[in-house]
Amino acid sequence: MSAPRLLTQSLLKLRLATRQTPSLIAQHVRCYSRPSSSSPALAGIVCTRSSRAQPARRLFSTSPAVSHGHVNPPKPGEELYVTFIDKEGAEHKVAVSKGDNLLDIAQANDLEMEGACGGSCACSTCHVIVTDQEYYEKMPEPEDDENDMLDLAFGLTETSRLGCQVIMTKELDGLKVKLPAMTRNLQASDFK
């Protein structure tokens, strides 16, 4: 089978499988032949002299808006409150639902918490410092994985926790946590 035909068939399969637009597919597919104007699968893809496929038209954005932090809005009368103190010392009090974790809450409210590993307890970029010892003691003990990652956190304190591992409960209503001045983006995978 000729190279252009093989490419055409591959693109058609890829489009069916991913339902992506040709311009998105083009970012991932190298062009091994001249573009065929008669091929609908190649519509929108232009081969450049560098032989790398490019979108025919540059778009500002081709991906849908992504919302960060998946939290459930609290039901009326069931709100729990948590306050984040940002790096500048400003307080942000947020009404949350039972079961949400501090990483998701922070991200849903555009607070600066990176969460590099997506909440899988494999980094320390969601480090928070519980301001009140009493609240710290109400939390379940950190697991070994969390302690390992906390050891890598910048500015570790006696009441440090990983935000992704702190789940809001009724007992934690009124919790206050401070975001550290900086975080260290080391992940568990860096040590494999």
Ligand code: FES
């Ligand atoms: S987001 Fe990586 S440990 Fe919490």
